[in-house]
Every structure is written in C-alpha cells, then in structure tokens.
Amino acid sequence: MKIWSYSQSHRIDGQGKLVEQANKFFEACEVHGNSMDSVRAYVFGLMRLFKWLKNDWPLFEKFTQKDLQDWMASMKTEGLKPNSINQRLNCARVFYRFCFNATIPRAPGVLYPKGYYRNRRYVNYSDNAGRRPSRELYIRVPKPVMKSMTPDEVNRFMSHLKRYRDVAIVLAMLSCGLRSMEVIALKFEDVDFHLCQMRVSGKRRKERIVPMSFSIMKAFEKYLLFERPANSKNRFFVILRGKDAGDPLNRETFRSFFRYHRKKSGVIAAHPHEFRHAFASDLARSGVQAQVIQELLGHAEIKTTEIYINLNIDDVRREYDRAMKRIEERYAAIQTKTTST
Numbered sequence: 640m641k642i643w644s645y646s647q648s649h650r651i652d653g654q655g656k657l658v659e660q661a662n663k664f665f666e667a668c669e670v671h672g673n674s675m676d677s678v679r680a681y682v683f684g685l686m687r688l689f690k691w692l693k694n695d696w697p698l699f700e701k702f703t704q705k706d707l708q709d710w711m712a713s714m715k716t717e718g719l720k721p722n723s724i725n726q727r728l729n730c731a732r733v734f735y736r737f738c739f740n741a742t743i744p745r746a747p748g749v750l751y752p753k754g755y756y757r758n759r760r761y762v763n764y765s766d767n768a769g770r771r772p773s774r775e776l777y778i779r780v781p782k783p784v785m786k787s788m789t790p791d792e793v794n795r796f797m798s799h800l801k802r803y804r805d806v807a808i809v810l811a812m813l814s815c816g817l818r819s820m821e822v823i824a825l826k827f828e829d830v831d832f833h834l835c836q837m838r839v840s841g842k843r844r845k846e847r848i849v850p851m852s853f854s855i856m857k858a859f860e861k862y863l864l865f866e867r868p869a870n871s872k873n874r875f876f877v878i879l880r881g882k883d884a885g886d887p888l889n890r891e892t893f894r895s896f897f898r899y900h901r902k903k904s905g906v907i908a909a910h911p912h913e914f915r916h917a918f919a920s921d922l923a924r925s926g927v928q929a930q931v932i933q934e935l936l937g938h939a940e941i942k943t944t945e946i947y948i949n950l951n952i953d954d955v956r957r958e959y960d961r962a963m964k965r966i967e968e969r970y971a972a973i974q975t976k977t978t979s980t
Contacts, residue, residue: 651685651686656696657689658689674843674844680726684727688734707731707776721779721780725777782946787919788917795906796906799904812915814851814855815837816915819890819893819911821839821841823887826874827871827873827875832860835851870884915947929944932947
C-alpha cells in the first residue's frame with residue numbers, strides 16, 4: 640500500500656476491501672468539506688491500522704474495543720506520542736462508524752476511562768458544564784509548559800533573512816499570529832492595504848479578519864514591488880526562482896525554507912508555529928485580554944488560547960521578586976533572621 644494524491648485529494652493505492660472502503664471514506668470526507676489536512680491525517684492513521692491488521696477485512700469486521708486497546712499498546716511500544724496515538728484511535732472509530740454505521744463493540748479486558756461528571760440539575764455550577772460524557776479509549780496527554788522563543792532568538796533568525804518575501808512570511812506569524820497553512824493559503828485579494836487588515840481562512844474553513852501593523856504592510860509592499868513575479872498565481876506567497884517561479888508555495892517548500900534558516904541561524908527552536916506562539920505570548924505580556932487574543936488566533940475555545948499565553952519565566956521571576964520585596968518589608972522577622980550573623 641502507498642499513498643497517492645491528485646489535485647486536492649488523497650487516496651490509498653492497494654488491493655482489498657479495507658483499501659476500497661478507505662477510499663470511499665476519503666471521498667465522503669471531501670464531499671462533506673473536510674480540509675485537506677484532515678483527510679491527510681485520516682490517510683496516515685488508516686495506513687497504520689491496516690498495517691497492524693495485515694490488511695485483513697474479516698479481522699476489521701470482528702474489531703472490538705479490546706483490539707483497539709491492543710493497537711494502542713502497540714503504538715506506545717513504537718514510541719508514538721500520546722497526541723498521535725489519540726488521533727489514530729479516533730480515526731479508527733470514525734472509519735468503523737462509516738463502514739458499519741455503529742460504534743466499536745465493547746469487550747472484556749478493557750479499562751475504560753471515567754466519564755466527565757454531568758448533573759442536569761446543577762449543570763451551570765459544574766466545571767465541566769456542557770461537556771459530553773467521555774468513555775472512549777485514549778492516552779492521557781501531559782499538559783506541556785510551553786516556552787516561547789526569546790527576542791534574541793527571533794532577532795537572530797530574522798537577521799539571516801535576505802528576501803522581503805521571507806521577512807513577510809515570518810511577520811505574518813509573528814505580528815498577525817497566522818498558522819503555517821494559513822500563510823500558504825493566503826490569497827492576493829485577502830490582503831487589504833486600505834483597511835490595514837487581511838482575511839484569513841483558518842481551520843474548518845472558518846474565516847477571521849486580522850489587523851496588520853505598519854511594519855508588516857511595508858514588508859508586504861516591498862515583496863510585491865520588487866520580488867513577486869508578474870505571472871504569479873492567485874496565492875499571495877509564491878516561489879520566486881526557477882522553473883516554478885510564480886507557483887504558490889506548498890507545504891514542502893515552506894518547511895524547507897524554515898529548515899534552511901534554522902540551520903543557518905543556529906536557532907533550533909525557530910519552527911513556524913513557534914512564531915505564532917511568540918505572538919500570543921507577546922500580546923498577553925502587553926496586557927491584551929485573553930478574549931481578544933482568542934479572536935486574533937482563531938481559536939474556538941478560550942482553553943486553547945490559555946495554552947499559548949503562558950508567561951515567560953523571566954516575567955514570573957520579575958513579578959515574584961517585586962512581591963517578595965513587599966512581603967519582606969511587611970515581616971520584620973524575615974529581615975532579622977536572614978541578615979543577622
């Protein structure tokens with residue numbers, strides 16, 4: 640089995656009922672308007688499942704929660720990260736529902752997670768109000784402490800950028816909070832210099848309006864004036880040189896651009912999403928409300944935004960030292976016990 644793509648579609652090239660049903664599933668996803676990234680994730684998830692099932696349809700017909708748990712254990716042994724495992728478990732559940740119009744049957748020998756507490760009478764007072772009870776198999780994902788790039792790292796990375804297009808790409812994430820695919824998908828007509836804003840098509844085709852600063856508009860204007868080929872396609876950011884000059888940036892070209900400049904600048908942390916994270920952290924540090932940051936980032940839930948806007952340890956240290964100075968002034972015994980010889 641292998642993956643093949645055409646236009647905006649992905650399919651699995653292979654034999655057997657599993658592959659046949661999978662391609663029908665991908666086609667249905669496209670009919671429903673699922674993004675290319677979502678379909679791509681389903682493709683890789685099902686490829687993993689089919690390999691584990693040895694491409695045997697009868698085994699999938701008898702698939703139970705115990706099999707799902709065994710597959711989960713196999714992926715853990717391979718060293719996959721919790722988020723990746725949970726994504727593939729969900730992929731298996733959605734595909735099973737598509738094939739048999741039912742959920743994966745329960746089986747003995749499976750430890751199900753405890754569902755969220757939900758009381759209809761006191762639903763407004765519960766921390767989990769409105770959340771659906773969850774008893775699906777999953778791996779607990781540790782909450783990471785996200786660390787944004789320092790100003791020195793950002794400056795070092797940007798000092799190695801020689802083209803206006805490259806500067807504009809980084810500023811689109813650092814000054815406007817765009818995701819990688821939002822930068823790639825940005826169209827020429829989405830950028831409005833008169834209103835100083837851009838229209839961004841985010842996840843699940845959700846659009847939002849993002850304001851632009853004077854700095855990013857200057858970078859955009861210089862890129863359009865001096866670098867963007869006259870025969871360019873409708874996408875805002877395009878390839879500048881070679882036989883593909885004028886063609887839209889694709890995912891591979893975008894990644895190789897950052898990979899090249901990470902190596903050249905020595906800033907290992909300079910992945911595309913880190914600039915979006917730095918944008919959110921800088922806004923929070925400047926006193927911008929979380930709801931405003933949520934709108935700018937295009938998050939559906941405020942909890943997602945809170946992951947991004949954690950304060951830098953230097954900010955925490957500064958506030959801690961300021962508070963401790965007041966506390967020590969309040970308690971004379973602290974001064975007496977710590978300064979006496």
